Amino acid sequence: MSEMGKTGFAPTISTDSLQKYPRIFGMGPLGKMQGEITFANGIPYSGFADLDGNPFIQKNWDIQSPFFVYGEVEEWVAFPLNGVITDMAAMEKLVENTASQNGYDLSQPFFFKLVGTFDEMVTHIVTPRSPEVEGFKPGRNQENYKHQNESGELIGVYSQVGKGIYTPQSSHLHVHLINKEQSFTGHLDKIRTDLKDLTLYLPKSKNPLSFKTNDTDFSKGRLGFQQKIELDDLVKFHGHLCDGLVVGAMGLKEALEVLYPDGTIDRTDLRIVSKSSPCLTDVAVYLTGGRYQFGTFYVDDAIDGMYVVQRISDGMAYQVNLKKGVKPTIIDDMSKKAVNLELSGCELDALKGIEDDFTDYLLKADAKEIFQITEMEDFEWNPVLKADFVKTDVLNKHAANCTIE
Ligand SMILES: [Zn+2]
Ligand SMILES: [Zn+2]
Incomplete structure:
Protein backbone atom coordinates (compact mmCIF):
# COMPACT_ATOMS: atom_id res chain seq x y z
CA MET A 1 0.00 0.00 0.00
CA SER A 2 2.94 2.27 0.26
CA GLU A 3 6.17 3.07 -1.35
CA MET A 4 9.19 3.63 0.74
CA GLY A 5 11.52 6.33 -0.47
CA LYS A 6 15.26 6.11 -0.48
CA THR A 7 16.76 7.07 2.80
CA GLY A 8 17.66 10.71 2.70
CA PHE A 9 15.82 13.66 1.40
CA ALA A 10 15.83 13.02 -2.32
CA PRO A 11 12.50 13.41 -4.08
CA THR A 12 11.55 9.88 -5.08
CA ILE A 13 7.85 9.69 -5.75
CA SER A 14 5.95 11.76 -8.28
CA THR A 15 2.46 11.95 -6.99
CA ASP A 16 0.93 12.24 -10.45
CA SER A 17 1.46 8.48 -10.60
CA LEU A 18 -1.26 8.32 -7.93
CA GLN A 19 -3.92 10.11 -9.97
CA LYS A 20 -5.39 6.80 -11.00
CA TYR A 21 -6.50 6.07 -7.43
CA PRO A 22 -9.68 8.03 -6.70
CA ARG A 23 -9.76 7.32 -2.96
CA ILE A 24 -6.15 7.86 -2.09
CA PHE A 25 -4.94 9.02 1.30
CA GLY A 26 -1.35 9.77 2.08
CA MET A 27 1.21 12.08 3.54
CA GLY A 28 4.81 13.10 3.43
CA PRO A 29 7.07 16.10 3.07
CA LEU A 30 7.01 17.95 -0.23
CA GLY A 31 9.91 17.92 -2.68
CA LYS A 32 13.14 19.26 -1.20
CA MET A 33 11.46 19.77 2.18
CA GLN A 34 9.45 22.67 0.77
CA GLY A 35 6.24 21.87 2.60
CA GLU A 36 3.81 19.14 3.63
CA ILE A 37 1.74 16.96 1.31
CA THR A 38 -1.55 15.51 2.49
CA PHE A 39 -3.80 13.43 0.25
CA ALA A 40 -7.42 13.10 1.28
CA ASN A 41 -10.10 11.43 -0.84
CA GLY A 42 -7.84 11.48 -3.86
CA ILE A 43 -7.12 15.22 -3.62
CA PRO A 44 -3.52 16.37 -3.14
CA TYR A 45 -3.11 19.26 -0.70
CA SER A 46 0.33 20.85 -0.45
CA GLY A 47 0.86 23.04 2.58
CA PHE A 48 3.54 25.74 2.47
CA ALA A 49 4.85 28.44 4.76
CA ASP A 50 5.73 31.77 3.11
CA LEU A 51 8.75 33.82 4.15
CA ASP A 52 6.71 35.51 6.89
CA GLY A 53 5.64 32.11 8.17
CA ASN A 54 2.06 32.41 6.90
CA PRO A 55 0.64 29.08 5.76
CA PHE A 56 -0.99 28.57 2.38
CA ILE A 57 -2.22 25.63 0.37
CA GLN A 58 -2.03 24.45 -3.24
CA LYS A 59 -3.77 21.57 -4.96
CA ASN A 60 -1.37 20.27 -7.51
CA TRP A 61 -0.63 16.78 -8.83
CA ASP A 62 2.76 17.63 -10.20
CA ILE A 63 4.62 17.25 -6.93
CA GLN A 64 7.26 14.99 -5.52
CA SER A 65 7.99 13.56 -2.12
CA PRO A 66 11.09 11.93 -0.65
CA PHE A 67 9.16 9.54 1.55
CA PHE A 68 5.50 9.36 0.96
CA VAL A 69 3.12 6.87 2.52
CA TYR A 70 -0.20 6.29 0.84
CA GLY A 71 -3.07 3.87 0.59
CA GLU A 72 -6.49 3.59 -0.94
CA VAL A 73 -9.50 3.56 1.34
CA GLU A 74 -12.74 2.79 -0.44
CA GLU A 75 -14.99 2.91 2.57
CA TRP A 76 -14.70 3.95 6.20
CA VAL A 77 -16.30 2.65 9.37
CA ALA A 78 -17.12 5.26 12.04
CA PHE A 79 -16.34 4.79 15.73
CA PRO A 80 -17.82 7.36 18.15
CA LEU A 81 -15.47 8.37 20.95
CA ASN A 82 -15.50 9.73 24.46
CA GLY A 83 -12.91 10.72 27.03
CA VAL A 84 -9.90 12.93 26.41
CA ILE A 85 -6.48 12.57 24.88
CA THR A 86 -3.67 14.66 26.24
CA ASP A 87 -0.80 13.81 23.89
CA MET A 88 0.28 11.93 20.78
CA ALA A 89 0.94 8.76 22.77
CA ALA A 90 -2.68 8.76 23.98
CA MET A 91 -3.83 9.24 20.42
CA GLU A 92 -1.73 6.27 19.33
CA LYS A 93 -3.27 4.15 22.10
CA LEU A 94 -6.76 5.25 21.08
CA VAL A 95 -6.21 4.21 17.45
CA GLU A 96 -4.46 1.00 18.47
CA ASN A 97 -7.14 -0.05 20.96
CA THR A 98 -10.08 0.75 18.70
CA ALA A 99 -8.45 -1.11 15.82
CA SER A 100 -7.47 -4.19 17.77
CA GLN A 101 -10.83 -4.45 19.53
CA ASN A 102 -12.45 -4.47 16.13
CA GLY A 103 -10.31 -7.19 14.64
CA TYR A 104 -7.76 -5.14 12.70
CA ASP A 105 -4.34 -6.66 12.26
CA LEU A 106 -1.94 -4.16 13.83
CA SER A 107 1.04 -5.65 12.02
CA GLN A 108 -0.37 -4.29 8.74
CA PRO A 109 -0.24 -0.51 8.19
CA PHE A 110 -3.63 1.19 7.89
CA PHE A 111 -5.02 4.69 7.48
CA PHE A 112 -7.42 6.39 9.85
CA LYS A 113 -9.23 9.72 10.11
CA LEU A 114 -10.19 11.70 13.16
CA VAL A 115 -12.89 14.20 12.28
CA GLY A 116 -14.49 17.00 14.29
CA THR A 117 -13.38 19.93 16.41
CA PHE A 118 -10.08 19.71 18.25
CA ASP A 119 -9.38 21.70 21.43
CA GLU A 120 -5.63 22.24 21.03
CA MET A 121 -3.07 21.15 18.48
CA VAL A 122 0.44 22.07 17.42
CA THR A 123 1.47 21.39 13.83
CA HIS A 124 4.41 22.25 11.63
CA ILE A 125 5.21 22.80 8.00
CA VAL A 126 8.78 22.05 6.97
CA THR A 127 10.79 24.68 5.12
CA PRO A 128 13.78 24.08 2.83
CA ARG A 129 17.14 23.06 4.30
CA SER A 130 19.22 24.51 1.53
CA PRO A 131 19.70 28.12 0.30
CA GLU A 132 19.29 27.03 -3.34
CA VAL A 133 15.69 26.03 -2.74
CA GLU A 134 12.98 28.66 -2.92
CA GLY A 135 11.50 29.45 0.46
CA PHE A 136 14.76 28.92 2.37
CA LYS A 137 15.13 30.90 5.58
CA PRO A 138 18.49 30.87 7.36
CA GLY A 139 18.38 29.10 10.68
CA ARG A 140 14.90 27.64 10.23
CA ASN A 141 13.75 24.34 8.91
CA GLN A 142 10.10 24.47 9.91
CA GLU A 143 7.30 26.79 10.97
CA ASN A 144 5.15 25.80 13.94
CA TYR A 145 1.45 26.54 14.28
CA LYS A 146 -0.85 26.52 17.28
CA HIS A 147 -4.51 25.65 16.73
CA GLN A 148 -7.37 26.18 19.14
CA ASN A 149 -10.90 24.89 18.58
CA GLU A 150 -9.94 24.04 15.05
CA SER A 151 -12.40 21.96 13.03
CA GLY A 152 -11.19 19.65 10.34
CA GLU A 153 -9.74 16.23 9.69
CA LEU A 154 -6.67 14.53 10.99
CA ILE A 155 -5.51 12.05 8.35
CA GLY A 156 -3.19 9.47 9.82
CA VAL A 157 -1.40 6.25 9.14
CA TYR A 158 -0.71 3.61 11.75
CA SER A 159 2.35 1.53 10.93
CA GLN A 160 4.58 -0.74 12.96
CA VAL A 161 7.09 -0.82 10.12
CA GLY A 162 9.18 2.01 8.75
CA LYS A 163 9.67 4.00 11.94
CA GLY A 164 11.61 7.12 11.13
CA ILE A 165 10.44 6.93 7.53
CA TYR A 166 6.67 6.52 7.38
CA THR A 167 6.24 7.59 10.98
CA PRO A 168 8.44 9.52 13.40
CA GLN A 169 11.16 7.60 15.21
CA SER A 170 9.25 7.24 18.47
CA SER A 171 5.74 6.54 17.23
CA HIS A 172 3.56 4.29 15.10
CA LEU A 173 1.57 7.27 13.87
CA HIS A 174 2.11 9.86 11.18
CA VAL A 175 -0.70 12.39 11.20
CA HIS A 176 -1.51 15.47 9.13
CA LEU A 177 -4.20 18.07 9.72
CA ILE A 178 -6.42 19.51 7.01
CA ASN A 179 -8.60 22.23 8.46
CA LYS A 180 -12.28 22.56 7.62
CA GLU A 181 -11.72 25.57 5.35
CA GLN A 182 -9.07 23.55 3.47
CA SER A 183 -6.74 26.51 3.87
CA PHE A 184 -4.15 24.70 5.96
CA THR A 185 -2.39 21.37 6.03
CA GLY A 186 0.51 20.48 8.26
CA HIS A 187 2.14 17.73 10.27
CA LEU A 188 0.66 17.11 13.71
CA ASP A 189 3.12 17.27 16.62
CA LYS A 190 0.95 17.78 19.70
CA ILE A 191 -2.67 17.30 20.59
CA ARG A 192 -4.85 17.75 23.64
CA THR A 193 -8.57 17.41 23.13
CA ASP A 194 -11.87 16.19 24.44
CA LEU A 195 -13.06 13.34 22.24
CA LYS A 196 -16.78 13.88 22.53
CA ASP A 197 -16.99 15.99 19.36
CA LEU A 198 -14.78 13.66 17.40
CA THR A 199 -15.31 10.53 15.34
CA LEU A 200 -12.62 8.02 14.51
CA TYR A 201 -12.81 6.36 11.11
CA LEU A 202 -11.02 3.15 10.19
CA PRO A 203 -10.97 1.55 6.73
CA LYS A 204 -13.79 -0.88 6.17
CA SER A 205 -12.03 -4.17 6.19
CA LYS A 206 -12.03 -5.71 2.73
CA ASN A 207 -11.66 -9.20 4.01
CA PRO A 208 -13.22 -9.93 7.37
CA LEU A 209 -12.60 -13.62 6.89
ZN1 LIG B 1 4.25 14.64 8.12
ZN1 LIG C 1 -14.26 -23.66 -5.55
Missing part, protein backbone atom coordinates in the same frame (compact mmCIF):
# COMPACT_ATOMS: atom_id res chain seq x y z
CA SER A 210 -9.98 -14.71 9.33
CA PHE A 211 -9.95 -17.43 11.92
CA LYS A 212 -7.94 -18.30 14.99
CA THR A 213 -7.30 -21.98 15.52
CA ASN A 214 -5.96 -24.08 18.36
CA ASP A 215 -4.17 -27.40 17.72
CA THR A 216 -1.65 -29.65 19.44
CA ASP A 217 1.94 -28.46 19.29
CA PHE A 218 3.67 -31.57 17.91
CA SER A 219 2.93 -35.12 16.78
CA LYS A 220 2.25 -36.18 20.35
CA GLY A 221 1.77 -32.70 21.69
CA ARG A 222 -0.54 -30.80 23.94
CA LEU A 223 -3.29 -28.43 22.91
CA GLY A 224 -2.15 -24.84 22.63
CA PHE A 225 -0.59 -24.21 19.22
CA GLN A 226 -2.51 -21.21 17.90
CA GLN A 227 -2.56 -19.98 14.34
CA LYS A 228 -4.34 -17.42 12.25
CA ILE A 229 -6.06 -18.61 9.10
CA GLU A 230 -7.15 -16.21 6.40
CA LEU A 231 -9.11 -16.50 3.21
CA ASP A 232 -5.81 -16.69 1.28
CA ASP A 233 -4.88 -19.86 3.17
CA LEU A 234 -8.17 -21.45 2.19
CA VAL A 235 -7.56 -20.41 -1.41
CA LYS A 236 -4.17 -22.14 -1.38
CA PHE A 237 -5.65 -25.32 0.02
CA HIS A 238 -8.71 -25.33 -2.24
CA GLY A 239 -7.04 -24.27 -5.47
CA HIS A 240 -8.92 -21.09 -6.34
CA LEU A 241 -11.01 -18.30 -4.91
CA CYS A 242 -14.68 -18.89 -5.62
CA ASP A 243 -18.09 -17.97 -4.28
CA GLY A 244 -18.55 -21.45 -2.79
CA LEU A 245 -15.37 -21.12 -0.76
CA VAL A 246 -16.48 -17.75 0.59
CA VAL A 247 -20.04 -18.90 1.30
CA GLY A 248 -18.66 -21.89 3.19
CA ALA A 249 -16.08 -19.94 5.17
CA MET A 250 -18.45 -17.11 6.10
CA GLY A 251 -21.28 -19.44 7.05
CA LEU A 252 -19.10 -21.81 9.06
CA LYS A 253 -17.52 -18.83 10.81
CA GLU A 254 -20.96 -17.83 12.09
CA ALA A 255 -21.49 -21.27 13.64
CA LEU A 256 -17.93 -21.45 15.01
CA GLU A 257 -18.40 -18.07 16.67
CA VAL A 258 -21.36 -19.51 18.55
CA LEU A 259 -19.34 -22.57 19.58
CA TYR A 260 -16.22 -20.53 20.43
CA PRO A 261 -17.29 -17.05 21.58
CA ASP A 262 -13.68 -16.19 22.42
CA GLY A 263 -12.85 -16.67 18.73
CA THR A 264 -10.39 -19.55 19.03
CA ILE A 265 -11.50 -22.70 17.22
CA ASP A 266 -10.40 -25.96 18.84
CA ARG A 267 -9.65 -28.15 15.82
CA THR A 268 -9.22 -31.20 18.05
CA ASP A 269 -12.82 -31.19 19.27
CA LEU A 270 -15.00 -30.78 16.17
CA ARG A 271 -16.73 -32.96 13.65
CA ILE A 272 -18.66 -31.85 10.61
CA VAL A 273 -21.09 -33.00 7.94
CA SER A 274 -20.88 -31.12 4.67
CA LYS A 275 -22.80 -31.00 1.42
CA SER A 276 -20.73 -32.47 -1.38
CA SER A 277 -19.60 -29.27 -3.14
CA PRO A 278 -15.82 -29.35 -3.60
CA CYS A 279 -15.61 -25.83 -2.19
CA LEU A 280 -17.76 -26.46 0.89
CA THR A 281 -16.02 -29.73 1.77
CA ASP A 282 -12.58 -28.13 1.60
CA VAL A 283 -13.66 -25.35 3.95
CA ALA A 284 -15.19 -27.93 6.30
CA VAL A 285 -12.07 -30.05 6.77
CA TYR A 286 -9.65 -27.13 6.83
CA LEU A 287 -11.43 -25.09 9.46
CA THR A 288 -12.68 -27.82 11.78
CA GLY A 289 -9.89 -30.40 11.57
CA GLY A 290 -12.58 -33.01 10.81
CA ARG A 291 -11.28 -35.90 8.68
CA TYR A 292 -12.92 -38.85 6.94
CA GLN A 293 -10.40 -41.37 8.26
CA PHE A 294 -11.04 -40.47 11.91
CA GLY A 295 -14.78 -40.45 11.64
CA THR A 296 -14.97 -36.70 12.18
CA PHE A 297 -16.08 -35.73 8.67
CA TYR A 298 -18.57 -37.06 6.19
CA VAL A 299 -20.47 -35.80 3.21
CA ASP A 300 -24.22 -35.95 2.85
CA ASP A 301 -26.39 -34.10 0.35
CA ALA A 302 -29.51 -34.98 2.32
CA ILE A 303 -28.76 -32.55 5.17
CA ASP A 304 -30.58 -29.25 5.35
CA GLY A 305 -28.28 -26.36 4.61
CA MET A 306 -24.56 -26.54 3.92
CA TYR A 307 -23.12 -27.94 7.12
CA VAL A 308 -23.85 -29.40 10.50
CA VAL A 309 -20.90 -28.79 12.80
CA GLN A 310 -20.68 -30.39 16.23
CA ARG A 311 -18.41 -29.96 19.23
CA ILE A 312 -17.54 -33.51 20.22
CA SER A 313 -16.99 -32.95 23.95
CA ASP A 314 -20.43 -31.59 24.74
CA GLY A 315 -22.44 -32.50 21.65
CA MET A 316 -23.46 -28.93 20.82
CA ALA A 317 -24.40 -28.95 17.12
CA TYR A 318 -25.33 -26.19 14.70
CA GLN A 319 -26.67 -26.22 11.20
CA VAL A 320 -25.46 -23.60 8.74
CA ASN A 321 -27.78 -22.31 6.01
CA LEU A 322 -27.38 -19.64 3.38
CA LYS A 323 -30.70 -17.82 3.38
CA LYS A 324 -32.96 -18.29 0.38
CA GLY A 325 -32.66 -15.66 -2.31
CA VAL A 326 -29.12 -14.56 -1.43
CA LYS A 327 -27.42 -16.52 -4.18
CA PRO A 328 -28.39 -15.42 -7.69
CA THR A 329 -30.32 -18.30 -9.29
CA ILE A 330 -28.42 -17.83 -12.54
CA ILE A 331 -25.32 -19.25 -10.82
CA ASP A 332 -27.05 -22.54 -10.05
CA ASP A 333 -28.68 -22.66 -13.49
CA MET A 334 -25.43 -22.09 -15.34
CA SER A 335 -23.49 -24.35 -12.96
CA LYS A 336 -25.82 -27.22 -13.75
CA LYS A 337 -25.10 -26.74 -17.44
CA ALA A 338 -21.37 -26.46 -16.77
CA VAL A 339 -21.42 -29.77 -14.91
CA ASN A 340 -23.11 -31.32 -17.93
CA LEU A 341 -20.37 -29.76 -20.11
CA GLU A 342 -22.98 -27.70 -21.91
CA LEU A 343 -21.37 -24.26 -21.56
CA SER A 344 -19.19 -22.76 -24.28
CA GLY A 345 -15.85 -21.18 -23.45
CA CYS A 346 -17.45 -17.74 -23.49
CA GLU A 347 -20.31 -18.89 -21.27
CA LEU A 348 -17.83 -20.34 -18.79
CA ASP A 349 -16.09 -16.96 -18.68
CA ALA A 350 -19.44 -15.27 -18.14
CA LEU A 351 -20.24 -17.66 -15.27
CA LYS A 352 -16.89 -16.83 -13.70
CA GLY A 353 -17.73 -13.13 -13.92
CA ILE A 354 -21.10 -13.66 -12.24
CA GLU A 355 -19.55 -15.80 -9.49
CA ASP A 356 -16.78 -13.23 -8.92
CA ASP A 357 -19.40 -10.48 -8.52
CA PHE A 358 -21.24 -12.66 -6.03
CA THR A 359 -17.99 -13.27 -4.15
CA ASP A 360 -17.40 -9.50 -3.94
CA TYR A 361 -20.94 -9.00 -2.73
CA LEU A 362 -20.49 -11.68 -0.04
CA LEU A 363 -17.23 -10.25 1.24
CA LYS A 364 -18.90 -6.89 1.81
CA ALA A 365 -22.11 -8.37 3.21
CA ASP A 366 -23.08 -8.71 6.84
CA ALA A 367 -22.86 -12.46 7.54
CA LYS A 368 -25.57 -12.17 10.21
CA GLU A 369 -27.99 -11.06 7.51
CA ILE A 370 -27.34 -13.75 4.95
CA PHE A 371 -26.73 -16.89 7.03
CA GLN A 372 -28.99 -18.74 9.39
CA ILE A 373 -27.44 -20.72 12.24
CA THR A 374 -29.75 -23.21 13.92
CA GLU A 375 -29.03 -25.25 17.02
CA MET A 376 -29.66 -28.98 16.43
CA GLU A 377 -30.86 -30.44 19.69
CA ASP A 378 -31.24 -34.04 18.61
CA PHE A 379 -28.56 -34.16 15.99
CA GLU A 380 -27.51 -37.68 15.12
CA TRP A 381 -24.04 -38.28 13.79
CA ASN A 382 -24.75 -40.74 11.05
CA PRO A 383 -21.73 -41.17 8.82
CA VAL A 384 -22.48 -42.61 5.45
CA LEU A 385 -19.03 -42.96 4.03
CA LYS A 386 -19.43 -42.58 0.31
CA ALA A 387 -16.78 -41.73 -2.21
CA ASP A 388 -18.71 -41.29 -5.43
CA PHE A 389 -19.50 -37.58 -5.30
CA VAL A 390 -18.49 -35.61 -8.38
CA LYS A 391 -15.65 -33.11 -8.08
CA THR A 392 -17.46 -30.52 -10.15
CA ASP A 393 -14.71 -27.90 -10.21
CA VAL A 394 -12.42 -29.88 -12.51
CA LEU A 395 -14.92 -31.08 -15.11
CA ASN A 396 -14.24 -28.17 -17.45
CA LYS A 397 -10.49 -28.15 -16.99
CA HIS A 398 -9.82 -28.66 -20.68
CA ALA A 399 -12.70 -26.53 -21.98
CA ALA A 400 -12.04 -24.36 -25.04
CA ASN A 401 -11.14 -20.71 -24.56
CA CYS A 402 -13.65 -18.00 -25.34
CA THR A 403 -12.86 -16.79 -28.85
CA ILE A 404 -14.77 -14.03 -30.53
CA GLU A 405 -14.83 -14.21 -34.32
